[in-house]
Amino acid sequence: MAEPQLLAPLKLQQDLLELNDLVPDEDRGRAYISFCTQLLTRLQQQGVAVLELDSDEGFSAFARALDTCADFFASQQSVKLGAQSAVPGEGYAVRPGKELLAVRPGAPAWGSGRSRTQHAALQKACCASDRLARGLLAALCRSPALDLHSGRLLGLLDDTPLLGQAGAGVLRVARYSPHPEDAHQLAFAPHHDRGVLTLVASAAQQGLQVQVKQQQQEGPGAEAAWVDVPLGPGRLAVLCGYSLSYGLGGMLQPVLHRVQPRPQQPQPEAAAGAVAGARGVGGGGGRVSLAYELCFRPNACVDPAGIMEGAAAEVPADALASRPALLTSALMERFAASHPVSINVGQVIKQEQQPWVKQEPGANAPQPGPRPQPEEPVDLVSEDEGEERAAKRRRQAGGAEAAVVGAAGAAAGEAAGGAGQIGYRAAAAALGWTPVGRSAGVAAATATAASRPGVNGPAGAPQGAGAGGGGGGGAANEPQSQQRRASLRLLMQQQQQQQQHGAAAAAAAAPTVSGSDSVQVNQEPQAAQPPAASAGNDVGGVPATERDRLTPAAGGGGGPGQDGQHVQPGTERSLDLTIKGIGGPEVRFTVKPSTPLQKICSAYCRKVQVCEAAARFMFDGQRFDPSLQRSAEELGMQDGDVIDFFLELAGS
Ligand SMILES: O=C(O)CCC(=O)C(=O)O
Ligand SMILES: [Fe+2]
Incomplete structure (x- = not known):
């Protein structure tokens, strides 16, 4: 017994x-x-x-x-x-x-x-x-x-x-x-x-x-x-x-x-x-x-890395990597999905x-040993x-078949308007931490999160509320608190957007979301998205990558979809590219090498229901601006490459 x-x-x-x-x-x-x-x-x-x-x-x-x-x-x-x-x-x-x-x-x-x-x-x-x-x-x-x-x-x-x-x-x-x-x-x-x-x-x-x-x-x-x-x-x-x-x-x-x-x-x-x-x-x-x-x-940001930072009990990186920062409402979606x-x-x-x-019997017994495990869907x-x-x-x-997004067990039904899961890096960026390196480095992102100072609860959260309030010391780091307050607002806005535009977004996503995490980008010109509201925002401040400088066609104009149109159908190989927010939604796209990346970046934003103005994309550790209409080929992407997605706060 x-x-x-x-x-x-x-x-x-x-x-x-x-x-x-x-x-x-x-x-x-x-x-x-x-x-x-x-x-x-x-x-x-x-x-x-x-x-x-x-x-x-x-x-x-x-x-x-x-x-x-x-x-x-x-x-x-x-x-x-x-x-x-x-x-x-x-x-x-x-x-x-x-x-x-x-x-x-x-x-x-x-x-x-x-x-x-x-x-x-x-x-x-x-x-x-x-x-x-x-x-x-x-x-x-x-x-x-x-x-x-x-x-x-x-x-x-x-x-x-x-x-x-x-x-x-x-x-x-x-x-x-x-x-x-x-x-x-x-x-x-x-x-x-x-x-x-x-x-x-x-x-x-x-x-x-x-x-x-x-x-x-x-x-x-x-x-x-x-x-x-x-x-x-x-x-x-x-x-x-x-x-x-x-x-x-x-x-x-x-x-x-x-x-x-x-x-x-x-x-x-x-x-x-x-x-x-x-x-x-x-x-x-x-x-x-x-x-x-x-x-x-519901609007608390549950951030295991921040909560456990500096605790006596150490949590392994993989256990944290599988648990991105989530608003409670998104966390409940995640729970409901499993x-x-x-x-x-x-x-x-x-x-x-x-x-x-x-x-x-025992199918879901408590995890053996004290070591925290990566979260398994049950x-x-x-x-x-x-x-x-x-x-x-x-x-x-x-209704519509729910799309499955995300290696971290994102909630089924998100595509139909549920609260979306925000990737680890997205959430980290939205909370004011700077992501570094390539997405493949989950550990790197975790380390980034773990090394940031004083991220340990929602911005401006009341401390020590209620009986046994633990003395009410300030867990939040003041210099960052304003930034995090703004960041939390962004997370909340996203969630509200998701709720308000859920049905429309699900409909919009329907042609590209096929019930799996693999998305075919429509190559027809009418599928091209209008330039992001943030077009140009990135241009000045972001240094061109080495690849960008070496690419003759890089930079400047090109209307949406322009590059893709002069390719003879069937004559160009296709590339599988994945866009992912760490620990969050991961979406695979099949594109022609000459297709402007803006198409898949826009499709990704629609799928995860974030505003394009706040979306940032990185490849090989360098940020690129999708509105510049550069193609995968121009940025040196190859089949199977991964593009990192994260959110950034303007002016914070
Ligand atoms: O009634 C009980 O003893 C347990 C109830 C319970 O598990 C629940 O409401 O979640
Ligand atoms: Fe119960």
């Missing part, structure tokens, strides 16, 4: 997390560090820690929310329907195998009458969970083995939400079907959570299980086992989610977990009958649990296609997406 002692509850003296007077009190300081260390160890070894709160009072908000919701779930259907919310992912919902009541911290109340009571109880539990989760996040950062300024992660969260302004986190109280024959329902599927940390509470001792690798086994062949997480009054499980794992460069792994259908204590039969789609759930009896998912705010099914959104899946039923189930995203995916499934 797996190591049960690691699931033994870890005592949590809650006021320790507030860090008020640690320094003058050595014992408290030691107790805090010991707690931080144990928390990290458990999350590192098994992705989950069980906490035992030191006072009933500490657990009271959770207990009240669980009780109130248990009453609610046992009430009449009319009461439940009164708690529905127009806001996706909030209020009452029925999912296959469970009922849910969900709320975001600070969200305005939904429903009326009795459902206001539930809302108020859930809000209190939200506040308590949010505060605790932030404190735990700070504690993880401050464990000596990681030794990271807590502001690097806390600064990616939203400000502690105010009433009326929903925060990024979400609290879900669920009642599961107690029937073993419902074990195949979506609610019981093994899944990863996509947030930072999830806190789970339940009055029932059993029900939640995590997959852990067998004791003393490591490596790909290590057996994995499902182990009960012992909960019950006064206890909370802390689960590592995808966003945290990503932000830490894979140093922690998201934990695979599931719920088992188990009867709660016998309860009076509810007045309401079963609700369609959740047989037996509406009738009472199933386990009730509360899960609070702490999430990065976790296509959500346990909290009723996905339409045929019975025979239930991926969790077929999954081999095809599992996610915890929650909200209706909007589910609707979008349904639309995509029925």
Whole structure:
């Protein structure tokens, strides 16, 4: 069996997390560090820690929310329907195998009458969970083995939400079907959570299980086992989610977990009958649990290289190279691409296609050993997406074929308007770092990123937000902060552009994007793009390359497509060229040697949905200006060559 002692509850003296007077009190300081260390160890070894709160009072908000919701779930259907919310992912919902009541911290109340009571109880539990989760996040950062300024992660969260302004986190109280024959329902599927940390509470001792690798086994062949997480009054499980794992460069792994259908204590039969789609759930009896998912705010820039810079725990270059800096929204797209099914959104899946039923035991066991791994796409189930995203995916499934872009597992569906993934170098450049060398040097880019000073969180991010805020020291380097603020704005603008022009861009990309990363450039004159808005921007400041100087035809005019037109079809060989942003989209083009490179550069910009004015291209370590209409031949490109793409900020 797996190591049960690691699931033994870890005592949590809650006021320790507030860090008020640690320094003058050595014992408290030691107790805090010991707690931080144990928390990290458990999350590192098994992705989950069980906490035992030191006072009933500490657990009271959770207990009240669980009780109130248990009453609610046992009430009449009319009461439940009164708690529905127009806001996706909030209020009452029925999912296959469970009922849910969900709320975001600070969200305005939904429903009326009795459902206001539930809302108020859930809000209190939200506040308590949010505060605790932030404190735990700070504690993880401050464990000596990681030794990271807590502001690097806390600064990616939203400000502690105010009433009326929903925060990024979400609290879900669920009642599961107690029937073993419902074990195949979506609610019981093994899944990863996509947030930072999830806190789970339940009055029932059993029900939640995590997959852990067998004791003393490591490596790909290590057996994995499902182990009960012992909960019950006064206890909370802390689960590592995808966003945290990503932000830490894979140093922690998201934990695979599931719920088992188990009867709660016998309860009076509810007045309401079963609700369609959740047989037996509406009738009472199933386990009730509360899960609070702490999430990065959507416009935070999650930059593993910056976060881990200077940390005690070293992350290998390949683990960082496979995790480019991404806005949270793009990170969620990436997650969704590898976790296509959500346990909290009723996905339409045929019975025979239930991926969790077929999954081999251990198929997604925690990574062996402490060494962070390059991110591998997994095809599992996610915890929650909200209706909007589910609707979008349904639309995509029925619509244009999603293009697959990017060696780093870019999100399927990006071509149809999803938040695009921005390549490592693109993001690095947008954040104000100067990329150097050829793209092939992933390590070089990583080193560039790693050597830049003070890049450790979003520009102007609040430091040490929330309880246990870690002292609120300035993690951001001031001289760079303005630049990074501007850079972050650029990233956000790109994302907004992607959202606004998603459909149009997908349509525009359709002739060239063929459902793979190989793109044929249309050689017809009408396919030529208008000169980039930035035409000429590069000319003055960029020294010509040696090749440019040696090429007689280099420089100056040439209308779009001009060079390509006088080539006899079929008489000219073609070249395969790849444009790539490091760790990000990689698109292959087939062109004639005389085709102006502007065509493929423009096509690339359309595909990754970035503004051409901000796009920069490099070949062989030298920047070139596509608007000069030079061809691959003129720049000395050969079959199989790679062009680097990155973004640059004007004037910063
Ligand atoms: O109910 C539980 O114990 C866990 C719930 C869960 O994993 C989730 O909501 O993501
Ligand atoms: Fe979960």
